[in-house]
Amino acid sequence: MSILAKFSQLQHTYDALSAVKPNPFAVTFDEIISSTEGVIDGRQTILLGTNNYLGLTMDPECIEQSVQALRQQGTGTTGSRVANGSYASHRALEQDLANFFGREHCMVFSTGYQANLGMLSTLVGRGDHLILDADSHASIYDGARLGHAEVIRFRHSDPEDLYKRLRRLKDVPGSKMIVVEGIYSMLGDLAPLREIAAVKREMGAYLMVDEAHSMGVLGERGRGLAEAAGVEADVDFIVGTFSKSLGSVGGFCVADIEGFDILRVACRPYMFTASLPPSIIASTRQALRRLESDKPLRQRLSSNAERLYQGLRQLGLNVGPHASPIVSVALEDQELAVRFWNALLQSGLYLNLALPPATPSNRPLLRASVSAAHSRRQIDRAVELFGEVAVALGVLPATTGSPVAMVA
């Protein structure tokens, strides 16, 4: 029997999807025209599934900074920060992020995934407890598995369930750390962070918030949900990524805790991997400056998000509970979702197809992520295409699919 035999069920599912052209999990962009447009199979396509919330991947100043760093410092660092040394810009980015969040300390990781892997596996250890939201991202679950703490889950965004679980642990020794996300990546829903912070205060635990999808999106200064909910003082650790609103790649953790720097020599996913290349650091620093200084960018994002969310909702499609830059439409079954996704792509609209078990509530999702760089026309075109395809596939009755209803 082949070593790959254990994947036969998965292979079966994958083969069924591969029969669809193009395969939803193997989309290739032949060309990137702008942060909101690309070419797929020779067709000019609106990109509505890239998490490029501020559209900064094509920001001329970010590119310029990146190019300069590339010419001056080369293509890569060829080693880890602990074994092979940091570049001054690694330190400078950490200082920038600490300043931005108003925190003492920051550690930068080579991806957002690694930031969670590193912090979750290191902050808590044997005899400690991790209490995770049940709908947490894979990187949170994987970080939990890599470490040695006992891991328990509470019902998604349910502060009462969290309270019950902490109560059960009340007299158990060891540190306890709650982990939630600012915006959940599948439905775009927000954690009830104020209530969760209250539970944390009452029961005594550390609180980590993953602001991957909410940094640069929520809060007066764009710091994320903790800022928007007014509970930054209750959040002990913030993790995040550069690969969404900052338009590059990498991850980070900021905190005020005393002694933070010991983590640099305890955290394996930080120590045993190559550090970010200087060109990435340079564009990330510039993107952060832009995020800090250009508030209208965030306002455009939220107005685009609202426009898409309300547009799809008015069509009668089944969207998530909150209007956020992630707007997902739930469909009944996989076959329908794949056809819907494919019809949108053929019409020049790219977004993500998310299938169970990666989705909550076991339903397939068409997941859109909005950018500040989208024009109103692109958003309206997306809503129009959703309406047309929904009617063509019988998801909506013929009368509600008209673009007229959308403009009203």
Next chain:
Amino acid sequence: MTENADNIRADVIAALTKLLPRPVALHGDTHIVQDLGLDSLAIMNFMLEIEDRFDISIPLDRAADIATIDDLVQAVASLVKQEKA
């Protein structure tokens, strides 16, 4: 509330029966995932319900070792005992 293996098993079976589209004879050695065709979300909700029923939290590493109904009964029994200790 005294929880012995028999009434834990009865509760587990009752909770599982509710989830199944049609009645299936459930025994201690029935495999919860393999034999019942439940998806991972249904399994997670079932576990959360069991946790509520017995006022325990089943850590993920323990959950990974649970295959049969009796594995679950044993895990619940030991966690209930711990909780009371």
